[in-house]
Amino acid sequence: MTNPIQGVRHVFDIVKAARDNQNPFSDEMIQQLLDATVSDEKIRSRYNNFSKGYSAEELFRRIFSLLPWVRLITPLGQEQYPEVSKQNLQTPDYEITYEVGSQRELKKILVEVKLVDGNKQSFELLKNTYEVLKNYEDSSPHPLVFAVFWRNRLQWTINSIEAFSEKSSCYKISYEQACLNDLSAVFGDYSYVFRKPIYRKSRFSNIKNHRSKYYHNHEKYGQTIYEGISLDGKKYKEIISIETPVIDSAFNFEQINYKKLNSRRIEIVEKVILNDSVYVYKLSSLILGFLMKIYYYNKDDMYYQDNFIVENAFNIVDTVRRTCGGEKFYLLPQNKQEKTRNLMKDQFGNAPHIYKMYNSNELLDGPILCSHEPF
Structure with a gap:
């Protein structure tokens, strides 16, 4: 018998494929598919919640695959056997192969995707959820990070568990702390600054x-x-x-x-209109805003429409950035603990002005932006 969670995922994939082919299923058709595929009624009733999580995973794969230093995003597939293995080991959503320091050197990292929906200002990760992911990380040579999608803000942050605060039953991170300790710069998620x-x-x-x-x-x-x-x-x-x-x-x-x-x-x-200020956008957010403007991303259900324009969104956005005088900066995390420090050193250790600023920002309270070019 098919695992009910896996059955829900199969239904999601079929529904998404139908929509990709411009033949969307009606709610009645989706329900019929769930009834035929998922044996557990309680799981069937939670399809919309599962669908949101899967949509966030798909969106992450699409958006981060467009970043300049990302070479490969591999879904790890979560149909684990034996079934009881999930009690101790949980496969993360993705493995990313990305450039570190130069085009010639590649490293891999494990990514678990999480969604913050509605007007929530923080994300909580249950301890038992983290422990089984950590067990998998411990058995792998690659570090684990969390890709958190702050849906209403149209923003992704990449965070190590080191950025979370430990509570009695969970690890918690606020939106502010997620931004202050965002590691997405290691994937080439530039911060574009427009001040002209x-x-x-x-x-x-x-x-x-x-x-x-x-x-x-x-x-x-x-x-x-x-x-x-x-x-x-x-x-x-x-x-x-x-x-x-x-x-x-x-x-x-x-x-x-x-x-x-x-x-x-x-x-x-x-x-x-500048109003004595500047515009600052992360590349991933600017891509999402662009896709939403041309109706290739639906903010209501996180569905994106794949096509040639989407595949070339980075080139389009970066061309506009240059035309509009935007400068490339990197958002540096405040955290100095081992995993974060290692990821920063791998990516920016050969760029002294960036790595030096990362190591010397203890006294700064707000976001730390470092120019792509040394002054």
Whole structure:
């Protein structure tokens, strides 16, 4: 007889495959599949909760596979035999092979994916859940970390158990502590910092059925026929249609100029609202925001639609970053314990300005950002 949890996973995979093929199942069809596959009624009734967890796992695999230093993400498959093995050993969700220090050197790491849903400001990991994962880690040459998806914030953090506080029955980490001890930089999850003025010039035509290389319209001015970005308000670089959603998902603009070119065309110039501040985005969050803007990521159920654009999302986002004057920084964890220190040394030990800053930030209370380039 199929393990009921494994049965739920099989149902999830079938439902997702049907949706990927643009033939989504109705709720009634999903229930029929559950009735035919999962023997335990209590497990069947929790399908939606299981589905959220599996969706987070799938989303992690997709988003982190786009990061520049990640070479391979391998699902470890959790159909364990003998069945009683789960009482002492639990296979994590993924094994990641990634570049450390250079393209020539690779290492592996174990990743367990967790979801923080709703408005929760912390994540709790039951001690017995961690212990069976730790037993697996102890039997492996590779360290274990937790990928926590803070769903409402559209943000992933990678955290070692060292960043958690130990309670009587669980290990707990707040959103703030998860961010302050985020290890995602070791995978190339850059922090993009935008601190220069950004200007956008757009031209529109109100001619019906006007042929344009841009897909989007302005609700008031008509079809977009040109868009350009400038960092000085004078010299503009034209951007392509697929780059616009990245900009719209990242920045707030205010209109500073309007010009009527002729009876059919107008031009507006907008400037990013900085308010004496800067914009800072992690690469993984900017990719998610971009995919949500083009409706390839559904925030309501964490479903993503795979296609050529998604596979090239990093190149699209990083191109926009350069056009908009974004600088690459790394978010460094505050934690100095052994596992965290080893991961940081592996990745940044040959970049003295980064590793030195990591080792000398004890007195800083907030997030520590280190430039990609030495000063």
